[in-house]
Amino acid sequence: MKVPQAQPVMTEKMIEAAATALRTERLTLGDSVFKFEEAFAKMCGVDHAIALGSGTAALQLGLQAAGVKSGDKVLTSAMSFVATSNSFVAFGAKPVFCDVDAVDFNLDPAKIRLDKETKAIIPVHLYGHPAKMDEINEIAQKHDAVVVEDACQAHGARYKGRRAGSLGLMGCFSFYPTKNMHVGGDGGMITTNDPKIAEITKKLRHCGRKGQYEHDIIGYTARLNTANAAVGIEQLKLLDQWNDKRREIAKKYDQMLKGVGDLRLPLQPSNDFEPVYHQYSLLTKRRNELKAHLESKGIGVGVHYEIPIHLQPIYREMYGFKDGMLPITERLCKEVLTMPMFVDIKDEQIKYVVENIKGFYG
Ligand SMILES: Cc1ncc(COP(=O)(O)O)c(C=O)c1O
Known part of the structure; x- marks a missing residue:
C-alpha cells in the first residue's frame, strides 16, 4: 500500500x-x-x-x-x-x-x-x-x-x-x-x-x-x-466539511496511537482552541528512525520543520544566529514527524500507518 x-x-x-x-x-x-x-x-x-x-x-x-x-x-x-x-x-x-510553547508549538x-x-x-x-x-x-x-x-x-x-x-x-x-x-x-x-x-x-x-x-x-x-x-x-464551499473530516482523521490517529512507544500526540482541541489539523504531527526521540521505517513501507511522512528558521544557512549568515538560542524550538525540530493527513484518506490507509508505527515499536 x-x-x-x-x-x-x-x-x-x-x-x-x-x-x-x-x-x-x-x-x-x-x-x-x-x-x-x-x-x-x-x-x-x-x-x-x-x-x-x-x-x-x-x-x-x-x-x-x-x-x-x-x-x-x-x-x-x-x-x-x-x-x-x-x-x-x-x-x-x-x-x-x-x-515557542512546548505544548502547542x-x-x-x-x-x-x-x-x-x-x-x-x-x-x-x-x-x-x-x-x-x-x-x-x-x-x-x-x-x-x-x-x-x-x-x-x-x-x-x-x-x-x-x-x-x-x-x-x-x-x-x-x-x-x-x-x-x-x-x-x-x-x-x-x-x-x-x-x-x-x-x-x-x-x-x-x-x-x-x-x-x-x-x-x-x-x-x-x-x-x-x-x-x-x-x-x-474550494471554500467545502472548507468546513473538509476541516470536520480532518478532525475525524485526527481523532482516529489519537485513539489508535495512544500509549504507543514514546510518541507524544498533538494537543487536544478545547472550547477555546478549535484546530483544523493542517498537519497531524507527533513527537518522538526516535524521529529519524521512525521516518525511515515508515518511508520504507510506502508511507509519506514530513518534517515540519527540520531546520528552524533562525538556523537556516542564510539566517545564520545574515544575523549570526547560533544553535541553542531557542531550546524548545530546536528540540521540537529534532523530534517532530508529520503523518499522512488529507481529506480523502481511507480508513485502511490510516490503519496501515498505525500498524506500521506499532510494528516499529515492536
Ligand atoms: C506558516 C506559513 N507561513 C507562510 C507560508 C507562505 O505561503 P506561500 O507558500 O503561499 O507563499 C506558508 C506556506 O507555504 C506557511 O505554511
Whole structure:
C-alpha cells in the first residue's frame, strides 16, 4: 500500500469553474477575484479580504501596509516555514525570534520581549492550531506593535469562537496546493477589519496604482489570477466539511496511537482552541528512525520543520544566529514527524500507518 503525506483535491467542478473564468472573465482582477474575496471575508467574519499571489505576498504587503519599514524589528516564531520571516527580511526589517510553547508549538507569550523598535508580532497558528491570541494582543497593545496572524495553515480554525484571520490587525493565508484549501496553484489572502489596510494592500498588489496610469506608492505585481480565484470559490464551499473530516482523521490517529512507544500526540482541541489539523504531527526521540521505517513501507511522512528558521544557512549568515538560542524550538525540530493527513484518506490507509508505527515499536 502507498499512502502520500498530502493529496490536494481538484474536482471536475473546480476545473470547470477555472475554465469558465478563463473563457468569460478578465484574466486578472476578474469578477471571480472579488467574489472569492467576499466569500472568504464572510467565512472569517471580517469586513475585507484582499486576494494575492501567495501567502508570502500576503505577509509582506500586509506588514508594509501596517507601516513596518526597513530597520524595524518584527517578532515571530522560528518554528515555521521560512516564508514567515522572509516576508519582512525581504524589505529590510529585522527578525526577532521568540521561543515557542512546548505544548502547542506556538509563540509562548511569557517569552515575548519587545522594545521600541519592534513594530509587529507575527503569531503563527502552526499546523492549524490557534496561538494564544488574547495574551499576544495584550502585549502588542502595551508596546504599540501590530499583530499580523500567519494563518497560512489555519483556514477556518477558531479561537474563542472567532475565526483565524479575525484575531489581530490582519490575517494572512496561503492557498498553496497542500493547504486545507487551495486555488489550483499559488495564492494568498489578507483578511482585516481595517479599511486603510484593505485600501493600501489593494494598491500594493496592483503595481501601486492610484489610477490606470498613475502610481503614488511603490507597488508589486502580486494579484491572484482570476482562474485561481474561481477554483478558490469552489474550494471554500467545502472548507468546513473538509476541516470536520480532518478532525475525524485526527481523532482516529489519537485513539489508535495512544500509549504507543514514546510518541507524544498533538494537543487536544478545547472550547477555546478549535484546530483544523493542517498537519497531524507527533513527537518522538526516535524521529529519524521512525521516518525511515515508515518511508520504507510506502508511507509519506514530513518534517515540519527540520531546520528552524533562525538556523537556516542564510539566517545564520545574515544575523549570526547560533544553535541553542531557542531550546524548545530546536528540540521540537529534532523530534517532530508529520503523518499522512488529507481529506480523502481511507480508513485502511490510516490503519496501515498505525500498524506500521506499532510494528516499529515492536
Ligand atoms: C506558516 C506559513 N507561513 C507562510 C507560508 C507562505 O505561503 P506561500 O507558500 O503561499 O507563499 C506558508 C506556506 O507555504 C506557511 O505554511
